[in-house]
Amino acid sequence: MGDSTDPPVIEVADLVRTFGDRVVLNDISFTVQRGETLVIMGGSGCGKSTLLRHIIGSMKPTSGSVKIFGEEITAMNEREMGNVRKRFGMLFQSGALLASLTVGENVALPMFQHTRKSPDEIEEIVEQKLKMVGLSGFEDLKPAEISGGMKKRVGLARALALDPELLFSDEPTSGLDPIMTAVVDQLTLKLTHGEHMTAVVVTHDMTSAFRIATRMIMLGHGSIVAQGSPDEIRNSANPEVQQFIHGEADGPIPLNLSQEEHQHHQLVKPRPFGARHRFHRKTV
Numbered sequence: 194m195g196d197s198t199d200p201p202v203i204e205v206a207d208l209v210r211t212f213g214d215r216v217v218l219n220d221i222s223f224t225v226q227r228g229e230t231l232v233i234m235g236g237s238g239c240g241k242s243t244l245l246r247h248i249i250g251s252m253k254p255t256s257g258s259v260k261i262f263g264e265e266i267t268a269m270n271e272r273e274m275g276n277v278r279k280r281f282g283m284l285f286q287s288g289a290l291l292a293s294l295t296v297g298e299n300v301a302l303p304m305f306q307h308t309r310k311s312p313d314e315i316e317e318i319v320e321q322k323l324k325m326v327g328l329s330g331f332e333d334l335k336p337a338e339i340s341g342g343m344k345k346r347v348g349l350a351r352a353l354a355l356d357p358e359l360l361f362s363d364e365p366t367s368g369l370d371p372i373m374t375a376v377v378d379q380l381t382l383k384l385t386h387g388e389h390m391t392a393v394v395v396t397h398d399m400t401s402a403f404r405i406a407t408r409m410i411m412l413g414h415g416s417i418v419a420q421g422s423p424d425e426i427r428n429s430a431n432p433e434v435q436q437f438i439h440g441e442a443d444g445p446i447p448l449n450l451s452q453e454e455h456q457h458h459q460l461v462k463p464r465p466f467g468a469r470h471r472f473h474r475k476t477v
């Protein structure tokens with residue numbers, strides 16, 4: 194793991210993002226040091242993917258700062274952002290493979306975009322990355338011809354194509370069987386331990402989370418509910434954390450907010466009562 198005197202790989206400070214009058218990220222601050230694996234967890238819709246999008250610069254915050262490798266990215270233009278993007282890999286929640294390209298071409302894409310490697314070199318790296326995720330020999334299939342879990346793994350192979358210093362993964366193991374989950378977790382551990390890659394992983398899978406995390410953040414309603422080492426989270430006195438990590442239906446985390454709770458919930462503003470006619474029938 195990185196020396197604590199090293200500048201952080203990621204530094205998020207006072208990050209706020211609103212959509213209309215809904216506050217989706219509410220004053221988020223944290224840092225990630227080289228070699229760490231930060232796991233971000235929290236209920237569906239609490240803002241995890243939105244937070245990742247802000248850290249990779251695909252969304253701009255309403256206010257606050259995001260630094261990657263010591264550089265403020267919130268004010269960067271596309272060209273500047275392109276130089277930062279070369280240094281990290283991103284596995285999207287949906288996989289985000291290009292449907293018209295084969296598996297092999299999808300993995301090759303970042304190398305064609307960002308390097309001058311020869312087609313032969315690229316082919317060799319594609320083969321090696323697909324082998325890492327247990328998909329040797331699937332190069333020529335199209336995304337539509339492989340399973341959901343396989344798409345996830347191709348997405349991971351593509352995220353690792355440029356041997357990034359920093360990897361972001363949004364639900365890397367959802368849809369994977371327990372054995373493949375362990376394979377992906379071991380890959381993360383190997384890359385962060387052996388090669389000092391830094392990882393930020395969003396996951397609902399608590400087995401996987403506790404296997405890979407060096408630190409954990411739990412988000413709730415757009416704020417950080419708890420953060421700490423895996424042991425600190427495991428032993429947290431916060432009932433929301435305990436409910437989440439044990440997957441219990443009953444507890445302080447609401448399944449859904451009622452209209453009445455909406456009125457008192459500072460973060461979620463309901464539609465005005467008169468805002469009817471949400472669905473329109475097209476008149477011919």
Ligand SMILES: Nc1ncnc2c1ncn2[C@@H]1O[C@H](COP(=O)(O)OP(=O)(O)OP(=O)(O)O)[C@@H](O)[C@H]1O
Pocket residue numbers: 212217235236237238239240241242243244286
């Ligand atoms: N572009 C957008 N415009 C409006 N609202 C958005 C936008 N993107 C995200 N949101 C809202 O932000 C909230 C958080 O969404 P997000 O996708 O970050 O959740 P999540 O924690 O990743 O959930 P899941 O675990 O289901 O993937 C949701 O209420 C969503 O509707």
Ligand SMILES: [Mg+2]
Pocket residue numbers: 241242243286363
């Ligand atoms: Mg998400």
